Amino acid sequence: MDRIGALPKDIKQKNDAEILRSIAGQRVFTVQDIANQTKISRLTITRALERFIEKGIVIQGGKGSSTSLGGKKPQEYSLNDGRYGISIAPSGGETLACLMSFTGEEIDTVSFMFPAALTYEAFIEKSAESVRILMKRNGIPQEDLYGIILCTGGIIDRKSGIFRTSSIPQWGNDLHAAEDLSRMLGLDTRIEIENVSKVCSSMLRFSSEVQGKRTAVMYADFGVSITILEDGKTLESTNDVNGELGHMCLDPHDEEACVCGSKGCFEVLISQKRIWKMVNAMPEKEREVLLKNYDGKGDIRRYLLEEEKREDGKAGELCTYMADIIGMAFRNVVLAIDPDLFVIQGVFSYASDRFLERIKSVVRENKYLKDIPIDIREESRELSEMLKKGSMNIMLSSILEK
Numbered sequence: 001m002d003r004i005g006a007l008p009k010d011i012k013q014k015n016d017a018e019i020l021r022s023i024a025g026q027r028v029f030t031v032q033d034i035a036n037q038t039k040i041s042r043l044t045i046t047r048a049l050e051r052f053i054e055k056g057i058v059i060q061g062g063k064g065s066s067t068s069l070g071g072k073k074p075q076e077y078s079l080n081d082g083r084y085g086i087s088i089a090p091s092g093g094e095t096l097a098c099l100m101s102f103t104g105e106e107i108d109t110v111s112f113m114f115p116a117a118l119t120y121e122a123f124i125e126k127s128a129e130s131v132r133i134l135m136k137r138n139g140i141p142q143e144d145l146y147g148i149i150l151c152t153g154g155i156i157d158r159k160s161g162i163f164r165t166s167s168i169p170q171w172g173n174d175l176h177a178a179e180d181l182s183r184m185l186g187l188d189t190r191i192e193i194e195n196v197s198k199v200c201s202s203m204l205r206f207s208s209e210v211q212g213k214r215t216a217v218m219y220a221d222f223g224v225s226i227t228i229l230e231d232g233k234t235l236e237s238t239n240d241v242n243g244e245l246g247h248m249c250l251d252p253h254d255e256e257a258c259v260c261g262s263k264g265c266f267e268v269l270i271s272q273k274r275i276w277k278m279v280n281a282m283p284e285k286e287r288e289v290l291l292k293n294y295d296g297k298g299d300i301r302r303y304l305l306e307e308e309k310r311e312d313g314k315a316g317e318l319c320t321y322m323a324d325i326i327g328m329a330f331r332n333v334v335l336a337i338d339p340d341l342f343v344i345q346g347v348f349s350y351a352s353d354r355f356l357e358r359i360k361s362v363v364r365e366n367k368y369l370k371d372i373p374i375d376i377r378e379e380s381r382e383l384s385e386m387l388k389k390g391s392m393n394i395m396l397s398s399i400l401e402k
């Protein structure tokens with residue numbers, strides 16, 4: 001029970017998040033600076049900052065400059081740049097272990113093989129080795145390392161630190177990754193496990209555009225995920241399947257089996273493999289024209305999205321196909337959870353306005369939805385950048401929630 005006069009827990013968390021949001025990116029700030037940016041009272045801000053100091057997120061600096069009226073000098077604060085987190089995540093065909101400060105600054109990175117190229121045991125061993133290298137190379141004592149976030153694909157039970165169903169089939173299921181890494185490291189530090197797409201969507205955790213809203217975040221790369229956020233927070237559910245909407249069935253007659261075991265999954269219908277199949281089925285002359293600017297290695301979907309901006313034609317037709325599939329998926333999302341906002345990350349964040357309008361028109365084909373406003377925003381950032389920011393936000397959230 002909260003003591004009398006204390007704020008209820010959810011309001012406290014909301015205020016904490018808003019205060020964190022206002023101080024993120026600022027080198028030095030005062031209570032008044034935060035009060036100016038938020039509608040939170042100075043007393044509540046002061047209490048929150050005391051908690052943040054206790055938790056090691058914020059440190060007190062020297063007294064600020066005197067006001068022109070000669071008033072009392074305000075206390076200055078800053079984010080604690082002497083505490084660190086490490087994120088370990090697959091990105092661009094390898095695994096990156098990145099050391100970051102609480103202020104979001106990247107200090108150092110080491111890389112090793114992509115998880116799918118390793119056994120589970122070797123992955124844990126390499127992860128531990130990377131943590132040791134990063135700490136030693138940068139002279140970070142154990143007490144200054146707040147925690148480690150290990151990101152991978154599949155169904156992850158974050159609370160228990162277990163990979164329930166790994167996206168790497170040869171690893172098997174129910175892997176106690178947090179415990180295994182902790183044992184391998186022999187360090188008393190917090191270790192969290194999270195799904196890659198949830199880490200990406202967590203980069204929006206403290207963003208003002210998602211506050212007070214229900215947001216559906218689509219991320220597409222090798223797979224496709226749609227993760228639901230409430231007020232910036234990943235919605236927790238009994239079976240940890242939030243994020244798995246890439247496996248909604250959009251065509252029960254489709255022949256290709258998905259990694260999940262079903263057929264006709266959203267992610268299969270707009271996979272690179274599927275688009276290549278469509279490109280390769282075209283008459284040779286048309287295909288040559290379509291691929292005349294293709295570099296031979298990039299994501300074919302990204303290429304088509306860029307081509308469609310230059311000229312219509314075949315690239316336009318294939319983009320219309322992809323927009324129609326995404327439109328069907330978004331229509332189901334609207335019917336199921338009615339989000340205030342869609343955010344697109346990954347490959348399709350480079351789509352044209354025309355592409356987005358096409359998605360909206362497909363959603364509105366349903367008569368019940370024909371006049372609804374649909375807000376779709378694109379967030380075009382590199383995966384590695386999203387993972388770093390998302391990991392840091394997960395760490396800060398877990399400190400706040402403790």
Ligand SMILES: [Zn+2]
Nearest residue numbers: 247258260265
């Ligand atoms: Zn599937």
